[in-house]
Amino acid sequence: MPAIETDPPASVTHRPRGLPMLPDALALRLEDCDTLPSLPSAVLRVLELSRCPEASTSDYAAAIEPDPALTLRVMALANSAFYSRQAGEVHQCQDAVGRLGTDATTAAALSFGLRDLEVPDRFWHRALTAATAARELARRLCPEAASRLFTAALLQDVGILALVALEGEAYASRLECLVQHPELAVAEREAYGCDHARVGAWLARDWGASLDLARLIADSHGPLTADDPQRLCLRLSGRVADAHLADDASLAFAKLGQLLERFGDLEGLPSLSLERLLGEVCDALPAMTELFALTGMPSLDRTQVLLEGKQRLFALTLHLCARLEDHHRQLDALREENDALDIKTRTDPLTGLANRGWLEHSIEQRLQAAERAGQGLALLFIDLDHFKALNDRHGHGVGDTALVNFATALRDLIREGDLAGRYGGEEFLVVLPDQGSDGARRVAARLLRLLEAQPMAEGQDETLYLSASIGIATLETGPFRSAMQMIDAADRQMYRAKRGGRGRVASLKPA
Template identity: 40%
Template structure:
């Protein structure tokens, strides 16, 4: 027979872990209560205490030299506790083919944490049975038991290393309420009667005494000499789920879930309602714990089977029966409906975002584009050209521009009407669009006037572009009259380059090209004229 700490203790003991979990203090710093509360509690003889046999087990749990025989001997001194340890070891939670027949076998099967939980729970429940003032002890221990079983079940589902510790913390997380109820007499009773739920109770305790019962419970656990990890876990047991690690999260989620469970029992109402407490808790737990919704509901349904025997073993009155399976099924249906509602809301949000995106794109298009031709409008053209003008000056790059005016456009409107004139403008815009690229930018300047400019290119490239445009216009039908006659037009064009003069801004460049365009018009239209050194060159006649 081995005499050292058995393997189960190294794996599941709250006191002999190889390293503390991140975020939990493992030093010997004494917890300090607010001054007013410390004066009331202090060495108050009314504080909850543990039986001598349980205190001996606690001391063994803290001792690095304790062995299995020491634990067995301490427990066997209390026949009632021994029976409960054996009962739990042979319960549905620890079912083996061969039942545990001795206390030593039961401890080996349970592990230190679970053994300590049974000792603490049984000892506390027995000691406090007739001591409560304003606290409903039956409800308190029922909540504690459901919380313990839920913590344990969640920890096992998540394959955490110490489900027994989770059970202990679930059972003890509210022991501070026992201390406050015992020492504050009518004050705590009045506080209990003024709140509707556990969260409101914690808030009221903070307001009244500067801390809640979680800190008081940790202080009491430290006073009893409980393992440091249990003290830390009790202190952190009421923190928000997103502020604690996953092991502590199982404990912190179990308390509210136990309260919701008991609310369903008390209501004795199996009809699904919009404010079903279990549904609300499941909505929060599923994403926070990372457990599949169906798996979580199945786990909770299983608690109904384990509650009665475990309550009997712990000497706790069993929670009232209710149709847990039906209630959880209704909760699942509500969750499904909630998910569908969220999905629809998400879809509606996406559709609204897409609508706003399209509206924004339309507004952007309206601001920068000409509504008739779809080309850049004058304001955008001038801003864009000014930007390239400044960049060309700063970087010493070339920049050239072609100013285009459709010939005889007024006569065309007068003869055929503005509708045909608009068709001609749209046809010409389509022709220009064929020439536009990253290196050739342009748009409608106004009326029948258009502008093309070439960042990084000189007058020769602009002249070639103008000639190409003239050639395509000569062979392109831009519109058709009502009597099916093809309409072709010519254009007068002025070309200017940044090096042609000392231009101050982009507007000067446009005016120079405009002047050259008028030279082309005066020379007979359908021509290209270049602005150079302040004097327009002779226009070049269209070669087609």
């Protein structure tokens, strides 16, 4: 018999070494539960053998023979109609194992150990389908571990048996959604703080199974990654079983096929053809269901399932594309709406120039940027002269037209990168990045000349020209700790210009 390494027993039952912990409350309840499923020692020995690739049929027979009931079961199976098709009756345990094969012997031993449990057939359907799929996948990805993965996949859901024993009906009703395995695991995590994979690992250790087997069981849920082929086989096996048992098997397999294609492109992994896998699983399943005397296992017309699945998926993809396009359109419309709103919150409705809020925000930012970069910044505070008189004489409408025309002229006068805005009423600001007092004075003078030359509105019987008083503040006349300080400084110069007779420019001399 091959040497089977035995792991030291875990000192604290719910904290077995090398395994993820069980929540304390659940572990205590499991320890106190006297209806947990148990396995005869002969079955355990068979499980242990199943992880040794070099174990022979005589090793299996030696493990089984001490248990007469198990021996009878294995012999009866080997002599059943399904297995004795090509040959006569077997009379020895070793011959029976030889006929069944080591994997089927393992499954038979396990079914014998757990046969009295009240779990829906669906549980065993999933276990057997997963075990068969795990073995077929392993034959391609990690042949040396095929039997080991068969057993691990067969046992990956034993945590469900423990939870049934612990919770009875309360948990059994959850099993109705067993096909949606990921959802079942999520519900378990919410209810118990961990899923049945962890509970299964705990139970396997409680039976005395190897740490290696318990680890595989604990690891059976989780994302599919290509870095560990054994883990990938085990995790995929559950998904194959779920697709096989799904109400809509064709669509489930089509989605699985897409998933497998992803792994087909990965370096170092041989391609995983769903067609071949499904074929192998379908071929192997009848023998497996015979072992458990199971009925009701769905039999699939694999060609039909795969063909239909591809068509369904194609239709689904088209539908999803259409919905995606729809979403993009909605997103674009929302974005446009958002941009429009954004512009609205920044602009003065009458003139279309930047409004007061945006001016203050921009000056603050430009002030900081100029200081960081050691560049200049100049601000023109422009107040139109005697605007009240214009309104009073020609009416508010003509006043508005003059403001709009002035704004247009101002926008045309400045360069790209400068900013013009309406600060309020008949007050405007112009921000000139990287300009000193000389540059600012030149812009102000240009504006005054333009106002002299270009009328801004038509009165009842006269063409109306505007004049403006302009105050200048630049970083050379600072320092300014905030936008407001700089605006106030320019405003004060504007008042100086007013007091000096209007229609002129005032600024402090640079220090």
